[in-house]
Amino acid sequence: MSFRIELLVAKHVSGAADVLVNAYALPPWNENWSLEAAAENVTYVLQTPRSVALVAVDEGKVLGIALGIRQRRHTGPVIYLDELSVQPDAQGKGIGTALLSAMFETAKAEGCSSVWLISQRGGALSEFYQRSGFAMRSDLGIYSRSSG
Template sequence: MPIEFRRITPVEAARSAVIIVQAYAEPPWHEEWSLENAASRLNELATTPGCLGLAAFEAEEPIGFAFALPHTSVIGRGLHLAEIAVLPNHQRKGIGSSLLSRLEIEARNMGYLQIWLVSQQSGRIANYYTGNGYEPSRRLRVYLKRPG
């Protein structure tokens, strides 16, 4: 069955919550997402003004997605790659890389100057991003604090 890549609608994004649940349960993440939280996350992204959401579809069913949000910085307009995930049984077939490539083309056509993301700093996921041409920042680090 051929895979179709295109923009994802908010309704299709809502149907994609299972992708987060299944993909993030696998190594290296080992995260236990509820379907409700995954649906809320995708709704947040899909309804954010300026969101660029792309998906891979097989037989009209989403099997992977990438969501990027506008982020203007000192250098100008950029995109923050907020989420990318592919169903486990479709991983390692180039779908995620195709989503990234298509996102980069759309970003360039829309005048964005850069795409940035936050992810693991080493291991398979880091290798995936560097293999797709992304470079680790030498200046920035992620900080976290839980309120309370």
């Protein structure tokens, strides 16, 4: 399989939404995204100032996406990686790794001190991120409050 990493632009939104729907439908997430909600999520990131949106494509088909936002922290500029998703039938072929590498190159080129993300503490995703050089922070937690 050959693919290339490009900037995600409007023509990729539908394919990027399809990636989100398919990737999040499987374990460990088991989420039921609609194409409309996924497209809205991708479009929102594209319209956000200082966003970084990348796509892996092969012959016009979107295989994976990386969506991030540049932020300023006390340590300097960073990129928060909001989404990294790959079509299930394209996983394990280096696409996620290539998207992460491209995000790091973008961060470095723009003077960002790091890339950070939130994901599961264990399992295959955690192992993937650790193999890719991410370290799990023991001093942080994720807090959520639902309205229902």
